[in-house]
Amino acid sequence: AQSVTQPDIHITVSEGASLELRCNYSYGATPYLFWYVQSPGQGLQLLLKYFSGDTLVQGIKGFEAEFKRSQSSFNLRKPSVHWSDAAEYFCAVAAGDYKLSFGAGTTVTVRA
């Protein structure tokens, strides 16, 4: 079965600074990979996804993620964070059976 690890439980970043959230997955083949964001009191919003092709994926809100097969990673990045980016971020993987496995999430705090 596939699994997802988000090593960082909580990250604090200054507004305007860059952000990188780590995600590692465990799966024998190339999985389908996702990043979701959850603002307080809200559901999950899809930021971006990777199925195949170009390993650098662009998403909404200025986010991008890079798939690295050799490292089994799918890290999320944003060059300059805004206060509104404070939220919880979830990496997820699907192994072709249409069921998502989620990581435990990374909480991002943005300081002024």
Added chain:
Amino acid sequence: ETGVTQTPRHLVMGMTNKKSLKCEQHLGHNAMYWYKQSAKKPLELMFVYNFKEQTENNSVPSRFSPECPNSSHLFLHLHTLQPEDSALYLCASSQASEETQYFGPGTRLLVL
């Protein structure tokens, strides 16, 4: 309304009550999901419906009873819940042949 909606957004119930959560998707999808999100734990898949048929029950206690009358509506009937069932319950939908799931805002449930 667009996307995936859930009602109620908040629910407080006693252990002897019976209540129902409702989910409606306006995306033309034919697969629907219930997830449980507890504090500091990864999202837990509870049930999956494809074309109104239940295809996944992830060892969920019988005090949770799902119902999917059509591809647009999904219910979660609750009875004799326990305090540890307090959580955010998220509904999601997708095309049955695709991995990308779209989430509703969730119902915050508190069991007293």
